Amino acid sequence: MPKIAVLIPCYNEEAAIGKVVSDFRRVLPDATIYVYDNNSRDRTVEVARAAGAIVRNEALQGKGNVVRRMFADIEADVYVLIDGDDTYDAASAPKMIEALLREPLDMVNGARVTDIAKAYRPGHRFGNWLLTSMVAWTFGNRFHDMLSGYRVMSRRYVKSFPALSAGFETETELTVHALELRMPTLEVLTPYKDRPPGSVSKLSTFRDGFRILWTIIVLVKEERPMQFFSLVAAVLAIISVALIVPIVIQYAHTGLVPRFPTAILAMGLMIISFLSLTCGLVLDTVTRGRREMKRMRYLNIPAPNTKGAGESPQ
Numbered sequence: 001m002p003k004i005a006v007l008i009p010c011y012n013e014e015a016a017i018g019k020v021v022s023d024f025r026r027v028l029p030d031a032t033i034y035v036y037d038n039n040s041r042d043r044t045v046e047v048a049r050a051a052g053a054i055v056r057n058e059a060l061q062g063k064g065n066v067v068r069r070m071f072a073d074i075e076a077d078v079y080v081l082i083d084g085d086d087t088y089d090a091a092s093a094p095k096m097i098e099a100l101l102r103e104p105l106d107m108v109n110g111a112r113v114t115d116i117a118k119a120y121r122p123g124h125r126f127g128n129w130l131l132t133s134m135v136a137w138t139f140g141n142r143f144h145d146m147l148s149g150y151r152v153m154s155r156r157y158v159k160s161f162p163a164l165s166a167g168f169e170t171e172t173e174l175t176v177h178a179l180e181l182r183m184p185t186l187e188v189l190t191p192y193k194d195r196p197p198g199s200v201s202k203l204s205t206f207r208d209g210f211r212i213l214w215t216i217i218v219l220v221k222e223e224r225p226m227q228f229f230s231l232v233a234a235v236l237a238i239i240s241v242a243l244i245v246p247i248v249i250q251y252a253h254t255g256l257v258p259r260f261p262t263a264i265l266a267m268g269l270m271i272i273s274f275l276s277l278t279c280g281l282v283l284d285t286v287t288r289g290r291r292e293m294k295r296m297r298y299l300n301i302p303a304p305n306t307k308g309a310g311e312s313p314q
Helices: 017-027 044-051 063-073 090-102 122-139 170-180 205-223 225-254 260-299
Strands: 004-010 032-037 054-057 078-081 107-113 151-154 185-191
Touching (some): 004 017, 004 063, 063 078, 063 170, 090 151, 090 185, 122 170, 122 205
Parallel strands (some): 004 078, 032 054
Antiparallel strands (some): 078 151
């Protein structure tokens, strides 16, 4: 059987972590459960350890930092990433793992389904839809819940993931990594419920929403430079044309150019527009090389299979 690791990043989850560990020990008895504490000020560590988890610490604050540390430290064939707030359904894990190994796939995303308004507030639903739509428009429409914290991943996915973000924007990175390398993926519906009494959400709707939006913009610039800089060039060119047209018309009628500063500004914007387009062309070539290197790194790791992802093909 493949080696399965359950990864649970935690910050002040004393009220929920014990049940999360117990539920996953019940549905995945052969898995090793890791809880990475992120400077909790309550009894998260003691409760997790008492429930049977292997507890480790990450001093750098933020979920992205914890995910980076977990992916670097832990060796397994299949990785189950789950939040420690007891909002996701542990019983969905076996079927997600089975789907990953059967295809085989590199990531199975657990799309949240719930009728509990308190669990999934309308503002969070709208924000998730908006951000997911932006990523789908740029990188491909293969996920409907990009910000889900419930994922099952293969070893070659985890060990090829760069993990650069620090906070909750790590879910965006996880999604874009799979889309950018065109990995085989699947999205399944999983039940979602509200937090248990005493557990408080650490997600700030506006602050973290803007951070995720900024991460998407940066990823578009890094992974789709031609699209990004072409858009910038088009905007600058339109402004330049809008400024210069009245001057050209007036020159055609009078033979005079009375607004030299505006004419100079229009010319400068057009020059910057062409420079932006040139940057896009150059960086697109560089990005293609980076993408090929990441793809080769990804292909250097064996695909998951029912005999264990670490075995050599016969």
